[in-house]
Amino acid sequence: MKIALLGYGRMGKAIEAIALERGHQIVYKQDFDLQEGTLQAAQVAINFSIPDAAVQNIKTAMDAKVPVVCGTTGWLAHYESITAYCHKQQSGFLYASNFSIGVNLFFKLNKALAQWMAPHSSYQARLEETHHIHKLDAPSGTAITLAEGILETGRYKQWALDSDQDSDLSIHAVRTGEVPGTHTVHYTSAVDEIQIKHEAFSRTGFALGAVVAAEWLAGKQGVYSMEDVLNVS
Numbered sequence: 001m002k003i004a005l006l007g008y009g010r011m012g013k014a015i016e017a018i019a020l021e022r023g024h025q026i027v028y029k030q031d032f033d034l035q036e037g038t039l040q041a042a043q044v045a046i047n048f049s050i051p052d053a054a055v056q057n058i059k060t061a062m063d064a065k066v067p068v069v070c071g072t073t074g075w076l077a078h079y080e081s082i083t084a085y086c087h088k089q090q091s092g093f094l095y096a097s098n099f100s101i102g103v104n105l106f107f108k109l110n111k112a113l114a115q116w117m118a119p120h121s122s123y124q125a126r127l128e129e130t131h132h133i134h135k136l137d138a139p140s141g142t143a144i145t146l147a148e149g150i151l152e153t154g155r156y157k158q159w160a161l162d163s164d165q166d167s168d169l170s171i172h173a174v175r176t177g178e179v180p181g182t183h184t185v186h187y188t189s190a191v192d193e194i195q196i197k198h199e200a201f202s203r204t205g206f207a208l209g210a211v212v213a214a215e216w217l218a219g220k221q222g223v224y225s226m227e228d229v230l231n232v233s
């Protein structure tokens with residue numbers, strides 16, 4: 001498969017390594033100060049650029065009739081307009097806040113646990129996420145997806161960073177060292193606590209998931225998620 005890499009930072013490089021290992025070809029690479037190869041030659045684009053560049057990169061690929069797998073977080077205010085643009089351009093689009101297969105199973109576990117916990121008002125939920133110091137957005141896109149899974153129950157009004165209101169689902173974001181990504185959901189009562197936690201050991205899981213998603217999306221039109229790729233919807 002011929003792949004375009006939009007964003008050639010830490011994730012772009014990890015994705016390149018996995019893609020080559022799986023027998024794919026990188027036909028286009030774009031970074032802030034790099035443009036190499038031909039975007040139009042790609043069967044699929046994988047965007048892991050910075051939040052401010054994501055929307056334009058996605059549109060440019062869709063204009064070139066190249067479907068896009070997007071892992072950049074922190075641009076979701078534009079999600080509706082991008083999916084509309086995808087339909088208009090008859091292109092393909094798949095966004096995931098986290099491409100790791102383990103995290104996508106963790107999302108399912110989080111939703112199930114949220115349903116079980118919702119009637120138990122003695123437990124207050126909160127989220128904690130820890131990432132490396134280079135990460136530009138907070139909270140992480142993964143934490144927002146986890147929060148949305150819990151908000152579906154109607155037990156909390158909204159998520160908010162470091163809130164002490166019972167009606168809010170509080171998210172605490174920690175930035176330290178080179179941590180690839182750790183997410184913990186806590187349910188705390190006066191007498192005990194339940195925790196579920198996912199800890200990434202490296203970027204390899206994200207990169208592999210993004211390449212698997214790209215293999216799945218190539219040749220398709222429409223808007224998809226990792227639930228479609230993993231067949232767990």
Ligand SMILES: NC(=O)c1ccc[n+]([C@@H]2O[C@H](COP(=O)([O-])OP(=O)(O)OC[C@H]3O[C@@H](n4cnc5c(N)ncnc54)[C@H](OP(=O)(O)O)[C@@H]3O)[C@@H](O)[C@H]2O)c1
Pocket residue numbers: 006007008009010011012030031032033048049050051053057070071072073074096097098099100135136206
């Ligand atoms: N969904 C997931 O599974 C997942 C997993 C890990 C990370 N992420 C997200 O993926 C994104 C990238 O993470 P990262 O760790 O790889 O960050 P990174 O190392 O900072 O890489 C981002 C790259 O984008 C480049 N860039 C800047 N402007 C660009 C443009 N107009 N077009 C193309 N590239 C451009 C940057 O170049 P310069 O450095 O020269 O500015 C940088 O090399 C972040 O939003 C992060 O939160 C998602």
